[in-house]
Amino acid sequence: MTEENELIEIVSKTNIARRPTIIDVAELVGVSRQTVSRVLAEHPRVASETRRRVKEAIVELDFRPNRMARALVTQTSMTFGIASVDIRNLHFAETCSGMQTLARQQGYHLVVTELDLDDAGGIGTLETLLSLGVDGIVIFPNILTDADLAAFADSCGRPVVTMGRVTRIPGIVSIALDETAAAGTLVDHLLATGKRRIGLLMNQMFPQVPHERYRALQHAIETGLGEDAAPFESDEPTIEGGKRAAARLVRSHPDVNAIIAFNDTVAMGAMVALRELGRRIPADISVVGYDGIPYGAVTEPPLTTIVQDNRAMAEAAFRALLDGAAYGSPPSGEVQTWKPELLIRGTT
Amino acid sequence: MTEENELIEIVSKTNIARRPTIIDVAELVGVSRQTVSRVLAEHPRVASETRRRVKEAIVELDFRPNRMARALVTQTSMTFGIASVDIRNLHFAETCSGMQTLARQQGYHLVVTELDLDDAGGIGTLETLLSLGVDGIVIFPNILTDADLAAFADSCGRPVVTMGRVTRIPGIVSIALDETAAAGTLVDHLLATGKRRIGLLMNQMFPQVPHERYRALQHAIETGLGEDAAPFESDEPTIEGGKRAAARLVRSHPDVNAIIAFNDTVAMGAMVALRELGRRIPADISVVGYDGIPYGAVTEPPLTTIVQDNRAMAEAAFRALLDGAAYGSPPSGEVQTWKPELLIRGTT
DNA sequence: CTGTTAGCGCATTCAG
C-alpha cells in the first residue's frame, strides 16, 4: 500500500512542466525541507556532510528555488523594475544594460517595462510592476507629472528613482544631466563658432510636463545673446520627427544658422531635412544633439553632441535602489545632477 | 482588550511598505476573502450589490492583487521572459516593443533580460528566468548551441521560442528570416549592378554556432558567381567592429567592390572605414546591411538593406508563446521563416 | 546541528 502510494506520487511528480521543489530534494536526501532551505541560504550551521549531500541532490534533480514563493514570505523579490515610454531609445537601452550588469553581480533581476500612456498616463503600468513584486523602480519620467510621481512614490512603499528629469519630490531620488551646464556649454560653443541665430527642436511636450532641457536652453540663449526666446519646433523624438520639425523651423525662420536638437536621433533627422533643403552643414547651419549615441559618429559630417555618462548614471540609480531597499526608504528628494561633456565633431 | 488588539492590528497594518491585501478589502466590506477573489476574477455568481461594494473598497484601499501569490496557486504568472545577448541591439528592441504591445493587450507582462555569457553560456540566465515564474521564453539565440537549447527546452516545461536563427529542435518554435531568400536577393542585386567581387563582414562567430546568414550568403555567391567562397572578416556587431572588419577586408582583398555586412550597424561602421580609405560608395564599392534600422536612412548615401518585418515576427513569437501556454506545449520544432524585403537606397 | 509549526496572499475545491 505504501508502495502504491509512492508510485502514484512519483507519477504525479513526473508530470509535464512540474519542476522539482524543495520537498523533492529533502526527500531524496532524507532530511527536512528546512535543512535544504538552510543550504540554499548558505546558512553556516549545517553539517558539511549534510550540505554536500543536499547540494548533490540539487544538481541531480536540477532544482531551482521558486523565487515567487520565496518572495512571498521574505517580502523581497530581489527584483527591480525599470520603466520607460520607449524602450527603443538608445539612451534608455544603454542605462538598462548598465543596470543589468550591476544587478547580476548583486543577485538582482530587472523587469523592463514600457509605460502605457493610455493606462492612467503610465501610473497603471507602474502599479502592475509593483504587483509583480519588484523591490524598487527606476522611471524615465518624460511624461509623468510631478504630482503623479509624488502620489505614486508616496503609496508604493519602495524606493523610486527617476532618471532624465530633475524631480524634487520627497522620497524620490532624481538622477539627471545638469541641464543648465549642458545648455551653457552648448550655447557658448555655438557663439564661439560665430553662430548666433539658434533654433531648437524639442521633444513633443505634454503640456503638463514642461521640459527642463527646453527651459535651460532658452535661459542660456537669453543670457548669452541678450535676446528674446529662440524659435523652436516640437515633434516626436524620432528621425522622422526631426526631419519634420527642422523643415518647419527653417521655413518659418530662414535666418537660423544653428540648431540644437532634443537628442541625437532628432538631430540626425534634422540633418537629412537640411541637406534636402540645400543647406550645408556646418557652413550654412550647425547642428548639435544630446546623448552621444554611437550612430552620431557615422553621419556626414559626424554629429557634435552632449555626452552623458550612461554607465555611471545607471550605477548611481542602481545604488540608490539598493540603499533604499536596505534602509527602508530613500533619502528624501535627493537630486543628483551629472556633468555633461561636449563632444565636438563635424556639425559645428 | 479587544479594542487594544484591534489597535495593534491597525498599527501593524499601517506599517511602511505594507500594501493592502485581499483580507483588508474583505474586512472593509464585511465579506469573506473568497467573495473578493470572485469579484477580481469577474466570476458571474456574485450579487451585483456585493460586487459593487467590493469594487468600491478596492478603489478606496488602492488594492492591487499580488501577482506572485496568485501565480503560486494558479501555476501561471501571466509573464513571459525575453532574453538576448545585447539589449541595445535595435532589432531586439523593436521586437521587445512589439511584444510588449501585444502582451499588454492580453494582460501579460514581459521580463527582459540580458544573457550572461559567463554563466554557463547563457543557460544560467535562462534558468533564473524560469525561477522567476515566467510562463514562456523568447530567446535570441545568437550564441547558444542547438544542444544547449534542446536540453533547456526539454527540462523547462514551458513554451520556448527562438528568434533570429533557425533552430530545428523538438519543442521549440523557431522564428527567423528566410536567410536563403535574403542572400539570393542580395547577391542578385549586387550582380545586377555589376559588382562581382563580394566580401562579407560577419558577426564574431562562436565556433560552436556557425551562423546561417554566413552560410546562406556563401552559398548564394557560389551559385551566382560559380566561384569559391567569398572573403570575409568577423568582428563584434558594432560600428567599431564594422570599421575594423572592413579595414581588414579591404587591406587583404583590395579588389573587393561590394560588401555585405551582418547588420546595418556593422555596415555603417564599414562605410566610415571605406570613406577614410578614400573609397567612394557606391561607385568604387557597394555596401549593404540587414535589419532596416532607422539610422540607416541617415547615412550619406543612405544604406541599402534587407528589411525584416519586426512587428509581424514579434507578433508570431507572442502567439506561439500564448498557444504553448494554452495547450501545454508548443508544436514540435515548428520553424517559421519570414520573407525578406530588399530596400534599395544609395549604397548600391 | 536539525526538525516542527506557522504563515506569506491568493485561488480552488467543497459545503452550505
Add this chain to the structure above:
DNA sequence: CTGAATGCGCTAACAG
C-alpha cells in the same frame, strides 16, 4: 450566492 478549509513553495521562529 457565499463561506470554510486546503495548499501553492518557501522561509522564519522556535524547539529540541
